[in-house]
Each structure stands twice: as C-alpha cells, then as structure tokens.
Amino acid sequence: MVTQKIPESVIKLQAWGNIATPMMATYTHLSNDQMDDVLLETAGVKQVGRPKGPSMKPVQCPDCSIVNVPGAQFCYKCGRSLTGESLTKMERMKRDVYENPDELIAFLQELKKERENKR
Numbered sequence: 001m002v003t004q005k006i007p008e009s010v011i012k013l014q015a016w017g018n019i020a021t022p023m024m025a026t027y028t029h030l031s032n033d034q035m036d037d038v039l040l041e042t043a044g045v046k047q048v049g050r051p052k053g054p055s056m057k058p059v060q061c062p063d064c065s066i067v068n069v070p071g072a073q074f075c076y077k078c079g080r081s082l083t084g085e086s087l088t089k090m091e092r093m094k095r096d097v098y099e100n101p102d103e104l105i106a107f108l109q110e111l112k113k114e115r116e117n118k119r
C-alpha cells in the first residue's frame, strides 16, 4: 500500500483502525529500490523495466459484472478468465474468430478452392 502511494492516514486506519498508531513506523520498511522509484518519479525521471507488483484493484468480470478479488485470474461466479494471459487456447481462438469472423470465412473459402483445384 505504501508503494502504491496510498496516504499514510488511510493505511493506518485500514490496517490498525487508529490514525495515531506507531505500528506503521515499526512495520513499514521501504527498500532502496522503492525509495529510488519515489525519488526518480518526483524528479520527473521515468523508470523503465522494473516489474510492478500485482494490482490491488478488484477485477470486474466483463461477462457477468461480478467484482472479483484483486489479482483474480478467473471469475469466481461464471469461471471466465479475467486476464489475457490466462485465456486457454480455445478461448483465444474463440475470441479471435468472434472479433474477426470474415478472416476465418475467407480462409475456409481459400482452403475449399485449393482442395477443388487438386481434384
């Protein structure tokens, strides 16, 4: 939460229910990389290449609109995959055909022509 720039007061209330808690000073430690990121970003220098941590945003299912927990790869209600990476081969093919059916039709017609020419 700290590296996602969530205000300290929000983190204290969320984690300990007390804005005056000393727990944050005890348990929060930023790594050198995290401090570098903050300083470079403040100076207007864009960081390239270092992978970000997993998103803390809830994921809404595009099919059934249920809101899933952050980082969910599949919808807990309907089972649809929520990330492009977790699409199965069949789901990717279905999506590609759905988005561009004319391409598949043209391919099938070409294949049919090719077969007829061989006879």
Ligand SMILES: [Zn+2]
Binding pocket: 061, 062, 063, 064, 065, 066, 075, 076, 077, 078, 079, 080
């Ligand atoms: Zn769903």
